Amino acid sequence: MIIDAHVHLSTYTGKGNFLEGCLDVLLGEMKQNGIDYAIVIPDNIEDDPKIAHLENTLELIKKTNKLFALGSPQIIQRGSSEVDKYRRLLKGGAIKGLKLFSGHDPYYPNDDRCLSYYELLQELDYPVVIHTGDHSSNPNITDPLKYNDPKYIVEIAKKYPKLKVIITHYYWPKIEYCYEVTKDVPNIYFEIAGLADDEVIKASGGIEKIKEVLKKTIKDRYNKVIFGTDWPLCDFDGKSGFAYHIELVKSLGLSPDIEKMIFSQNAISVYNIKR
Ligand SMILES: [Zn+2]
Numbered sequence: 001m002i003i004d005a006h007v008h009l010s011t012y013t014g015k016g017n018f019l020e021g022c023l024d025v026l027l028g029e030m031k032q033n034g035i036d037y038a039i040v041i042p043d044n045i046e047d048d049p050k051i052a053h054l055e056n057t058l059e060l061i062k063k064t065n066k067l068f069a070l071g072s073p074q075i076i077q078r079g080s081s082e083v084d085k086y087r088r089l090l091k092g093g094a095i096k097g098l099k100l101f102s103g104h105d106p107y108y109p110n111d112d113r114c115l116s117y118y119e120l121l122q123e124l125d126y127p128v129v130i131h132t133g134d135h136s137s138n139p140n141i142t143d144p145l146k147y148n149d150p151k152y153i154v155e156i157a158k159k160y161p162k163l164k165v166i167i168t169h170y171y172w173p174k175i176e177y178c179y180e181v182t183k184d185v186p187n188i189y190f191e192i193a194g195l196a197d198d199e200v201i202k203a204s205g206g207i208e209k210i211k212e213v214l215k216k217t218i219k220d221r222y223n224k225v226i227f228g229t230d231w232p233l234c235d236f237d238g239k240s241g242f243a244y245h246i247e248l249v250k251s252l253g254l255s256p257d258i259e260k261m262i263f264s265q266n267a268i269s270v271y272n273i274k275r
Contacts, residue, residue: 001260005191007229008233019049019056042072043072079113080113104136109155126272127163130165131148132153145174149171172195179216192214195210
């Protein structure tokens with residue numbers, strides 16, 4: 001079984017004309033690539049018809065039992081005022097955790113406005129996923145790495161030792177640095193979306209470098225690395241981002257048991273997914 005813990009519903013890369021069409025393309029490509037379930041991350045931008053935000057994500061995924069969703073608090077627009085809303089959604093089972101977009105939006109993971117979300121997640125035992133790396137959808141942010149440096153994420157993980165803190169995109173291109181600063185923090189997890197993208201590979205020192213860092217992360221923390229892709233991004237040369245990410249994991253030479261943990265078991269336990 002394969003669970004992809006990081007997809008979006010977005011028509012920006014030509015996958016469907018409308019979000020409903022994009023949902024069909026997603027389910028079709030999942031089937032083709034042997035992906036059984038996926039977690040849809042709603043975007044932090046709410047007024048764009050080309051990408052699903054929280055409300056339309058929750059509406060769209062009702063049509064299938066293959067998809068789960070996260071929530072995405074609007075820290076800049078609404079600060080910590082959405083805690084009650086997310087408490088209801090988490091308790092009701094509509095979402096499986098929260099994603100914070102530090103670097104897409106101009107705030108740091110240790111911003112005071114984020115803290116009540118961490119407290120909520122720690123209490124209910126759901127994870128936070130934190131965007132990292134050198135990409136921002138916000139044209140006013142020229143240095144996203146300034147905002148999502150894992151040193152701030154370590155600070156949060158230590159402040160909330162029972163909170164499951166998931167770093168997505170491995171703070172590319174500084175993957176070695178990210179490995180080093182996080183390696184002794186037991187409640188930090190990694191979700192690997194984007195690491196098979198050609199731009200990310202080139203900027204991060206090549207595919208062998210990415211494989212080396214992933215291998216040593218899995219050696220230290222085999223129960224803390226989670227499969228993800230960032231679909232519909234990361235397609236190139238006519239091949240799906242799903243296929244590239246599956247190939248990346250398979251190329252690591254893992255034992256069948258560990259491979260199974262990366263592809264599905266770790267996501268099931270971290271996101272409390274019940275089948
Ligand atoms: Zn993403």
